[in-house]
Amino acid sequence: QVQLVESGGGLVQAGGSLRLSCAVSGRTSSSYAMGWFRQAPGKEREFVAGIGWSFGSTVYADSVKGRFTISRDNAKNTMYLQMNSLKPEDTAVYYCAGRFGLRAYVHSENYEHWGQGTQVTVSS
Numbered sequence: 001q002v003q004l005v006e007s008g009g010g011l012v013q014a015g016g017s018l019r020l021s022c023a024v025s026g027r028t029s030s031s032y033a034m035g036w037f038r039q040a041p042g043k044e045r046e047f048v049a050g051i052g053w054s055f056g057s058t059v060y061a062d063s064v065k066g067r068f069t070i071s072r073d074n075a076k077n078t079m080y081l082q083m084n085s086l087k088p089e090d091t092a093v094y095y096c097a098g099r100f101g102l103r104a105y106v107h108s109e110n111y112e113h114w115g116q117g118t119q120v121t122v123s124s
Contacts, residue, residue, distance in 0.1 A: 002026045002113045004096050009118030014084055016122070020081040022096030022115055027077065027114025033104040034079045035111065036070060038092035038120075048094070049081060059104060064090075086122045093117040 008020040020035070035050035049070040050059045058070055069082040079096060097111035105111070 002098065004098055004115035006094065006096050006115040006118040009094060009120045011121045011123065014086060014088055014122055014124050016086050017082070017084045018086065018120060020083070020094055020096075020118060020120075022079040022081075024079070024098060027098075030100050031102050032098055033101050034072065034096060034098045036079075037080045037095045037097055037102050037108055037116075039095070040089075040091075040092040043092075045095070045108055046059065047062040047108070049105040052081065052104050054055075054103045057104070061106075069105065083120070086116055086120075088122045088124045090120060091122050092120060094120050 003025045006116050012018050022077050031053040035120045036048040037045050038048050039045040048064055049068055051070045051072050067085045072079045093115045096115045098113040099111045
């Protein structure tokens with residue numbers, strides 16, 4: 001059974017940085033694409049960034065391009081989200097997600113596994 005556990009959330013001032021981590025356990029050696037989503041109070045869950053299995057291909061939401069960087073260390077079974085130049089509108093619960101396959105998708109319904117979420121709060 002695959003389990004995803006996020007860490008690294010917290011409170012930061014606008015303009016600051018945070019790095020989120022997502023540790024994966026129980027995964028077989030199969031290809032496994034991953035992504036980050038977020039959900040702010042009263043809003044729907046939205047895609048943030050995704051990373052494929054092969055060659056580390058990445059995709060980002062327009063709202064975070066140039067500020068956030070997604071990466072993964074397959075040897076450590078861990079995915080990361082480096083968040084720089086944070087804005088109050090980045091405040092949300094951040095979730096990591098995973099799916100067996102090569103490609104990361106932007107729609108949440110394509111993902112099979114989810115973490116419990118980690119809170120990121122950006123103060124103005």
